[in-house]
Amino acid sequence: MNQEDKELLSEIIEDDPTKADSYNIRKNGKGIDRKVNPNIDIVPKEENSGIDIYVKEDTLFGTVNIPVIITESGLKDVVYNDFHIGKNANIIIVAGCGITNNGHKDARHDGIHRFYLEEGARVKYIERHCGLGVGEGKKVLNPVTEIHMKKGSYMVMDTTQTKGVDDTNRITKASLDSDTTLVITEKILTSNDQVAKTEFEVELNGENASTHVTSRSVATDDSYQEFTSNIIGNTKCYAHVECDAIIKENGKVKAVPEIYAKNIDANLIHEAAIGKIAGEQLLKLMSLGLSEKEAEEVIINGFLK
Amino acid sequence: MLELKDICFERDNKKILDHINLVLDTSKFYVITGPNGSGKSTLAKIIMGIEKPDSGKIILNGEDITDKTIDERAKLGIGFAFQQPVQFKGITVYDLLKLATKKEISKHEACTILSKVGLCALEYVDREVNKSLSGGELKRIEIASVMARNPYIAIFDEPEAGIDLWSFQNLTEVFKEIQASSSGTTIVISHQERILNIADEIILMNSGTIQKVGEKEEIFDHIFKPKKCCKEVSAR
Numbered sequence: 001m002n003q004e005d006k007e008l009l010s011e012i013i014e015d016d017p018t019k020a021d022s023y024n025i026r027k028n029g030k031g032i033d034r035k036v037n038p039n040i041d042i043v044p045k046e047e048n049s050g051i052d053i054y055v056k057e058d059t060l061f062g063t064v065n066i067p068v069i070i071t072e073s074g075l076k077d078v079v080y081n082d083f084h085i086g087k088n089a090n091i092i093i094v095a096g097c098g099i100t101n102n103g104h105k106d107a108r109h110d111g112i113h114r115f116y117l118e119e120g121a122r123v124k125y126i127e128r129h130c131g132l133g134v135g136e137g138k139k140v141l142n143p144v145t146e147i148h149m150k151k152g153s154y155m156v157m158d159t160t161q162t163k164g165v166d167d168t169n170r171i172t173k174a175s176l177d178s179d180t181t182l183v184i185t186e187k188i189l190t191s192n193d194q195v196a197k198t199e200f201e202v203e204l205n206g207e208n209a210s211t212h213v214t215s216r217s218v219a220t221d222d223s224y225q226e227f228t229s230n231i232i233g234n235t236k237c238y239a240h241v242e243c244d245a246i247i248k249e250n251g252k253v254k255a256v257p258e259i260y261a262k263n264i265d266a267n268l269i270h271e272a273a274i275g276k277i278a279g280e281q282l283l284k285l286m287s288l289g290l291s292e293k294e295a296e297e298v299i300i301n302g303f304l305k
Numbered sequence: 306m307l308e309l310k311d312i313c314f315e316r317d318n319k320k321i322l323d324h325i326n327l328v329l330d331t332s333k334f335y336v337i338t339g340p341n342g343s344g345k346s347t348l349a350k351i352i353m354g355i356e357k358p359d360s361g362k363i364i365l366n367g368e369d370i371t372d373k374t375i376d377e378r379a380k381l382g383i384g385f386a387f388q389q390p391v392q393f394k395g396i397t398v399y400d401l402l403k404l405a406t407k408k409e410i411s412k413h414e415a416c417t418i419l420s421k422v423g424l425c426a427l428e429y430v431d432r433e434v435n436k437s438l439s440g441g442e443l444k445r446i447e448i449a450s451v452m453a454r455n456p457y458i459a460i461f462d463e464p465e466a467g468i469d470l471w472s473f474q475n476l477t478e479v480f481k482e483i484q485a486s487s488s489g490t491t492i493v494i495s496h497q498e499r500i501l502n503i504a505d506e507i508i509l510m511n512s513g514t515i516q517k518v519g520e521k522e523e524i525f526d527h528i529f530k531p532k533k534c535c536k537e538v539s540a541r
């Protein structure tokens with residue numbers, strides 16, 4: 001890893017990823033560094049097609065970092081990462097992909113992440129995506145996340161795409177057994193002529209399963225975002241979906257919410273709000289001495305924090 | 306010194322402010338009072354620059370500020386606590402106070418500012434300024450964000466609204482302190498006798514006009530003086 005790689009890496013993971021209990025760093029389609037420990041094993045799949053991560057049951061406070069960086073213009077990297085989280089294990093997983101594309105060809109990463117949570121497992125999954133570089137080649141990221149939650153498991157998924165990604169197509173699917181909770185927070189900022197599409201499909205299959213999906217998006221310039229959610233309540237369950245978007249200039253946002261209750265005790269709520277920055281928020285901050293531009297920045301940074 | 310010269314503001318064919326003339330001295334404590342809809346908040350917004358008058362001038366220490374933007378006026382030392390506090394997403398009380406003071410204040414300092422409005426303890430500084438806070442809490446944070454700036458011209462729009470009686474007593478004390486110590490002008494829009502009691506001068510508004518400016522006794526005489534129509538009614 002050279003200095004540039006390190007800088008790119010720091011865009012997706014704040015702390016040095018090699019300080020974690022276990023990690024796997026992938027650069028331009030190949031694993032370049034890896035560390036495991038007695039509780040967390042990382043096993044590469046054949047032909048650099050991904051990794052299997054095994055977390056032993058009852059693991060307490062484990063952390064896994066699995067960043068991906070791409071610096072080659074024209075590269076299309078497809079990776080399958082499977083997470084097997086043992087019973088009652090408690091783990092933080094930090095993933096993400098940074099692309100620096102200084103060339104004229106597109107660079108693309110498709111990360112397919114599958115999570116298998118055993119009973120009582122607790123996962124916090126943090127994912128950051130960003131693009132850098134001055135080339136005209138696009139930076140494309142198409143993550144697919146599949147989540148399978150067994151009884152009593154809990155997962156928080158926190159994803160952010162803040163800058164430089166030209167095209168993204170995100171798919172998140174989950175199936176929840178009884179007494180599980182899935183909390184998803186997604187933040188996307190698009191500018192120029194970027195396009196971001198995100199799709200959530202959550203099936204609540206077990207009694208007392210619950211999910212909270214929060215999407216915060218900001219679309220500026222000529223960018224376009226599309227939010228689709230499809231929540232199905234098959235039993236006594238609870239779901240709350242919130243899609244909240246700020247549009248600026250010619251930014252466009254489309255929200256397509258769908259909630260489907262198939263049981264009398266399913267309680268599903270959807271809220272969607274799209275609009276420009278609330279005028280009174282600007283007025284308040286300007287009355288504290290901020291210029292209109294500064295006030296806008298403060299509001300958007302807070303919104304996406 | 307702040308002067309309002311012949312301010313008019315009309316919307317939907319309704320004269321909301323009708324030829325307002327007012328001179329406010331530096332280091333005095335004014336209370337504006339008057340019925341709902343009489344134009345008090347509109348007048349305050351016009352001073353802050355949130356609304357632009359259709360005609361008339363606003364002069365601050367001899368300088369015409371009528372065309373200045375809100376932030377320019379803020380930098381000249383005007384501050385305004387909104388009647389309806391504004392809510393944000395992802396902005397904490399601490400963030401707001403840092404923006405207000407324009408300094409990297411410590412959390413301890415933030416607490417000191419909050420304690421003035423009766424919100425003690427660290428538990429508030431990291432809360433987001435959103436609907437999870439109660440109406441009274443939001444109102445106090447709004448007031449704190451203006452007090453933190455120590456403005457040369459400070460305007461508080463109905464600071465008592467939504468604040469419980471116990472805290473209101475403390476708030477009155479804070480305003481008394483400001484009245485005694487501030488070197489600038491304080492304008493409080495209020496209906497509360499306790500606040501009216503502190504005023505150096507009371508400004509009574511009615512249907513977009515200034516009915517009277519004076520000390521408490523004069524104003525109260527004016528307000529409670531039986532009106533002609535009432536006499537007629539009682540005579541019958």
Ligand SMILES: Nc1ncnc2c1ncn2[C@@H]1O[C@H](COP(=O)(O)OP(=O)(O)OP(=O)(O)O)[C@@H](O)[C@H]1O
Nearest residue numbers: 316317321339340341342343344345346347348388
């Ligand atoms: N932008 C506007 N467009 C139309 N009408 C307005 C506008 N702003 C204020 N008004 C009207 O002007 C009148 C004065 O409003 P203002 O808020 O100044 O009253 P107020 O004296 O502060 O009342 P309150 O005691 O209820 O706070 C009201 O009738 C209000 O509906």
Ligand SMILES: [Mg+2]
Nearest residue numbers: 345346347388
């Ligand atoms: Mg008012």
